[in-house]
Amino acid sequence: MGTASTNSTKPAMRDSLIAAAFQLFLERGYEQTTVDDIVTLAGVGRRSFFRYFPSKEDVVFPDHEQCLADMTRFLAASADSDDPVVRVCDAARLVMRMYAENPTFSVQRYRLTRQVAGLRTYELSVVWRYEKTLGDYLRTRWADRRDGTLRANVVAAAVVAAHNHALRHWLRSGGEGDPLAEVDGALEFVRATWATGGQATDAPAEEAEDVVVVITKRSTPMWRVVREVESSLGEG
Amino acid sequence: MGTASTNSTKPAMRDSLIAAAFQLFLERGYEQTTVDDIVTLAGVGRRSFFRYFPSKEDVVFPDHEQCLADMTRFLAASADSDDPVVRVCDAARLVMRMYAENPTFSVQRYRLTRQVAGLRTYELSVVWRYEKTLGDYLRTRWADRRDGTLRANVVAAAVVAAHNHALRHWLRSGGEGDPLAEVDGALEFVRATWATGGQATDAPAEEAEDVVVVITKRSTPMWRVVREVESSLGEG
DNA sequence: GATTCTTCCGGCACCGAGTGCTGTGAAGAC
């Protein structure tokens, strides 16, 4: 008989630590809460905390590791026929979906990370891993391009920026509205400029044969060369 | 009488700490070096270290604070006639210029940050401050646009990504070649997709006499021309 | 020239995050 606690504490050790941590974080602040406070409230030993969370910051982002694995699997399951840009946009939607699953939790965590500099830094490292995952995927997809790496890095950064733009706007609103719709709107901005369904990505494959010759010095700044080429194209 | 140390230690306290720190970091690793080791080698008290550097990581990036202030001032001195995209690209060049001032130091630090996860995270927070500075500037410049904020965030992220792409490529090469030219080539990718057609502000006025001939078709996208010119410069 | 006041430095003592190790008890395998 007894309480059901003995039945649920076996798998719920990690969850009870998260619950205790957030309860204390919200009522007295992150930096004012020690790990000892958390384990005391959760009723477990101090050593157990670091068994489940490698650092104090990790307890604030308990689900990102899983989400990152999901994104990696999602991209690995891509087909060659997929537009890479569309694919990474869909991958970014996975992250937004994770945030949207627990709106109140996401909003609470957002308010926390906005106040604590250490948590912002940690979140940055998490976001960087997402961006790196997207970049690695784009890099392999664009391995044949001359500027494949540059393009991959820029597009990955743009996708992450657009996603974060929509995410933060939704979080600031307190979790109102449809976050998936918001992120789609923001990602459309990226898609429109780079997806092959758009226009600007690859050579239009025209057969204009005219050749432009530009002579310049090594010392000339790149933008000046570009202006030279542009003006040559314009007057032709 | 006495050594000249008493004469130089007065203003060189901070520099001697940096020198001692890097000497130990390079010969035995960052995590294997304690702050006590650094201050012992520098011959100063432990408390003095944290007077000049708020954390152990800060000694690895001693010049970024100044560079961020320079960027802020540079953007604040913008004119309304400047193309915002061109302006932030030029602002990014400031950062590359700082790295280029001490190539060996930059390369050593790069090898360090690649190995130590904690330093990578710290660097991320530094980069984030640059990106935020660029984003804030673009946001005010595009306050009248409908999607001004989204556009500002995406462009700022793209500029930072392009800059880091060129920077890391230069650092991986061990500091060979012209980093300013590399970053110009990478930033041209960003400029070509978003700039409204303004022109760059200042000419770097470097000195090299060789002539480069670029032959291209009208149909070739501008970024591809730039890439071609850049690779030609690189292999020269 | 002796004085105060300021400033910079060193040396504690202390807190908290994170790690390695050991003992222990409960669950499962034979």
Next chain:
DNA sequence: GTCTTCACAGCACTCGGTGCCGGAAGAATC
């Protein structure tokens, strides 16, 4: 029934970082 395994608690320790205090210059005041 014993033996193994695994998860947990507790302890001791390292190291980054801070607050506090005392002392040694150095400049300003009389």
